[in-house]
Amino acid sequence: MEAVAGALVEPVVAFGRELRRREIEVGPGRVEAAIRALGCVDARELDETYWAMRCALLSRIEDAEAFDAAFTAFWRGAQMPGMRLERPLAPRKSMERREQEAGGPEGAGRSELSRVSLEPDSGNAEEAAEDPVGASFSSVERLREMNFSDWGPEELAAARPLIERIARALPRRRSRRLRASHRGESIDRRATMRRAMRTEGHPLELLRRERETTPRRMLFLVDVSGSMEPYARPVIVFCQAVRQASNRVEAFAFGTRLTRLTRELGERDPERAIERASRAVPDWAGGTRIGENLRVLNAAWGRRGVTRGAIVVIFSDGWERGDISLLDREMGRLHRAAHSVVWVNPLAGEPHYEPLAAGMAAALPHVDRFLPGHDLRSLEALSSTLEGLGSRERPGPVDRRGRAAVRARSLVPGRPILT
Amino acid sequence: MASRAEQLQEDLVKNSYLADRGLATVLSIAMTLHKPLLLEGEAGVGKTQLAKTLAEMTGVRLIRLQCYEGIDVAHALYDWNYARQMLHIRTLEAGHAADPGRVDELFSAEFLVRRPLLDAIENDDPEPPVLLIDEIDRADDEFEAFLLELLSDFQVTIPEIGTIRARRRPAVIMTSNRTRELNDALKRRCLYHWIDHPSPEREAAIVRARVEGASEPLARQAASFVAALREMDLSRTPGVAETIDWVESLSALEEPALTPEAVEMTLGAVLKEREDMELVRDCDLAALVAAARDEGD
Numbered sequence: 136m137e138a139v140a141g142a143l144v145e146p147v148v149a150f151g152r153e154l155r156r157r158e159i160e161v162g163p164g165r166v167e168a169a170i171r172a173l174g175c176v177d178a179r180e181l182d183e184t185y186w187a188m189r190c191a192l193l194s195r196i197e198d199a200e201a202f203d204a205a206f207t208a209f210w211r212g213a214q215m216p217g218m219r220l221e222r223p224l225a226p227r228k229s230m231e232r233r234e235q236e237a238g239g240p241e242g243a244g245r246s247e248l249s250r251v252s253l254e255p256d257s258g259n260a261e262e263a264a265e266d267p268v269g270a271s272f273s274s275v276e277r278l279r280e281m282n283f284s285d286w287g288p289e290e291l292a293a294a295r296p297l298i299e300r301i302a303r304a305l306p307r308r309r310s311r312r313l314r315a316s317h318r319g320e321s322i323d324r325r326a327t328m329r330r331a332m333r334t335e336g337h338p339l340e341l342l343r344r345e346r347e348t349t350p351r352r353m354l355f356l357v358d359v360s361g362s363m364e365p366y367a368r369p370v371i372v373f374c375q376a377v378r379q380a381s382n383r384v385e386a387f388a389f390g391t392r393l394t395r396l397t398r399e400l401g402e403r404d405p406e407r408a409i410e411r412a413s414r415a416v417p418d419w420a421g422g423t424r425i426g427e428n429l430r431v432l433n434a435a436w437g438r439r440g441v442t443r444g445a446i447v448v449i450f451s452d453g454w455e456r457g458d459i460s461l462l463d464r465e466m467g468r469l470h471r472a473a474h475s476v477v478w479v480n481p482l483a484g485e486p487h488y489e490p491l492a493a494g495m496a497a498a499l500p501h502v503d504r505f506l507p508g509h510d511l512r513s514l515e516a517l518s519s520t521l522e523g524l525g526s527r528e529r530p531g532p533v534d535r536r537g538r539a540a541v542r543a544r545s546l547v548p549g550r551p552i553l554t
Numbered sequence: 555m556a557s558r559a560e561q562l563q564e565d566l567v568k569n570s571y572l573a574d575r576g577l578a579t580v581l582s583i584a585m586t587l588h589k590p591l592l593l594e595g596e597a598g599v600g601k602t603q604l605a606k607t608l609a610e611m612t613g614v615r616l617i618r619l620q621c622y623e624g625i626d627v628a629h630a631l632y633d634w635n636y637a638r639q640m641l642h643i644r645t646l647e648a649g650h651a652a653d654p655g656r657v658d659e660l661f662s663a664e665f666l667v668r669r670p671l672l673d674a675i676e677n678d679d680p681e682p683p684v685l686l687i688d689e690i691d692r693a694d695d696e697f698e699a700f701l702l703e704l705l706s707d708f709q710v711t712i713p714e715i716g717t718i719r720a721r722r723r724p725a726v727i728m729t730s731n732r733t734r735e736l737n738d739a740l741k742r743r744c745l746y747h748w749i750d751h752p753s754p755e756r757e758a759a760i761v762r763a764r765v766e767g768a769s770e771p772l773a774r775q776a777a778s779f780v781a782a783l784r785e786m787d788l789s790r791t792p793g794v795a796e797t798i799d800w801v802e803s804l805s806a807l808e809e810p811a812l813t814p815e816a817v818e819m820t821l822g823a824v825l826k827e828r829e830d831m832e833l834v835r836d837c838d839l840a841a842l843v844a845a846a847r848d849e850g851d
Contacts (some may be wrong), residue, residue, distance in 0.1 A: 325633070
């Protein structure tokens with residue numbers, strides 16, 4: 136068996152490289168585990184070989200499809216030592232698509248976003264933003280109030296450090312975990328006894344503990360349909376910055392369909408992250424079906440608890456092309472599971488904005504905070520709203536008649552709908 | 555000659571756990587390499603049950619650590635019995651024996667409260683136990699970091715007592731419902747497997763293995779019906795455990811086959827949310843039942 140394992144080293148290492156090429160993260164530890172796992176199975180059985188490699192090299196079910204494509208492509212050509220290749224692997228669905236994506240020109244066509252964010256000189260932006268010279272200061276001020284729809288690549292690059300700073304204020308909530316504290320309510324018995332040892336077993340000093348705070352779960356939903364196109368890019372940069380600061384953040388893009396971006400935005404390098412995110416979104420600048428997307432979100436992700444207790448932030452202008460009653464129902468479902476729902480609408484920055492879009496009007500009863508989102512200043516307002524929401528008890532249901540009355544008054548942008 | 559994985563698969567079947575070849579292979583690798591196995595999948599696909607069956611089958615003890623938010627070392631590993639420590643101090647005082655040397659007795663094994671993880675590392679069992687770390691995604695990052703340390707060398711240090719090392723490593727099974735992504739470093743320590751909902755045929759076989767006296771047609775029809783439910787837009791998809799409960803209720807009604815009336819009466823065993831019940835009742839129950847009967851036959 137040792138000899139077999141030795142002969143396996145080279146192909147498994149090469150296969151690891153192949154997986155990395157397909158953006159599945161595989162470190163040397165996993166490759167070593169795969170070699171050892173292969174030593175445990177009957178290497179002549181393709182099935183067992185497959186499972187041995189998969190359990191060691193795969194760590195997320197989302198990567199399974201890409202893994203299968205790589206496995207088929209790689210092992211079909213190279214004969215494994217002592218392996219019978221009589222049974223062909225069943226072709227897995229959409230393998231071809233994956234391969235095209237992996238091999239084709241990267242993100243050609245639809246990824247305008249990546250072109251913008253790949254500006255090579257964005258590193259200078261931070262210097263510019265921190266330059267004490269007055270001219271730079273006023274350019275930052277100008278940038279803060281410039282409408283997102285007027286932004287070009289330079290603005291986006293220059294704003295990144297500002298956006299990252301805004302994103303750092305994360306909402307926190309009290310956790311069940313306790314930590315040492317002078318003012319805490321509960322007595323730390325272990326530490327008290329330990330301290331009592333200094334005084335011959337007399338617990339003279341009571342040591343206390345209090346509940347720690349922890350980042351509250353957040354869920355971002357970004358509308359990437361045509362009407363939202365000029366606003367979606369800065370917002371996605373914002374989401375990436377928030378995602379960097381906490382691993383309790385989920386992000387989705389939606390247009391005609393829902394795309395999870397959490398993993399793409401988890402990439403530390405912002406440019407690569409944004410590029411991967413824009414490649415992942417298949418329906419950039421298309422139509423919108425908000426209700427249908429929320430339905431998918433509630434069904435597929437809500438069940439796992441992703442929405443439960445989370446602060447949900449929806450960036451959208453509320454132009455619904457689908458069924459309004461479905462939007463109403465699914466917003467209700469989302470609102471019941473979530474801690475709170477914040478709706479950020481870039482159009483709400485207009486002085487005389489009224490929520491006339493049918494989708495927006497249907498969604499509002501299920502929204503706790505309604506904010507504008509057209510410039511950096513409004514992102515700052517969003518950030519402080521989120522920070523304030525975290526520690527608060529769930530805003531909770533308000534009786535329907537009361538809510539309608541409050542709503543009519545509070546549509547001043549930035550003001551809470553519920554008080 | 556059957557491979558190790560095949561053998562394990564057969565043994566699991568004999569113990570009423572119907573694993574597919576993939577799961578059996580991965581489990582046999584984990585046992586051979588003494589690596590923790592991380593199981594992910596929807597609720598109710600049998601992640602926890604696998605650990606239970608494994609322990610039962612190999613005749614070893616199952617040690618279960620249920621994770622929850624805020625779980626820490628005092629809950630998971632060890633704690634001191636404070637009440638006994640206090641009493642001991644009083645006893646020493648009464649005998650005027652409370653000198654520093656005697657007080658050190660307070661932190662000896664006698665006053666140690668052993669929690670599941672310590673139990674899994676240090677025990678007198680003839681064979682190492684199966685350690686089930688259930689719903690690890692509910693714990694927080696700090697606890698994950700602690701587990702990472704524990705799982706890398708199976709030893710823990712209790713400052714007052716010293717380092718305790720496992721003589722033989724327990725088989726470790728971790729489960730996650732994926733309410734959040736686990737730390738990559740923790741995942742690297744583990745072998746990974748995703749358990750899917752079983753096919754209707756397999757599910758029917760599982761039900762028959764689990765429910766005494768369940769007729770074959772009934773089990774197959776119920777499995778097909780549940781498979782159809784999983785395709786629907788429910789807020790909580792029924793797992794295998796629900797199917798088993800349901801067939802038990804149906805068998806108790808002594809129905810030889812699925813009927814709309816029997817489904818109507820027992821639907822609460824499968825669907826646990828009011829919205830889901832309404833959704834299914836709004837569909838044509840008779841048609842759903844007829845489709846399940848067609849497929850089940």
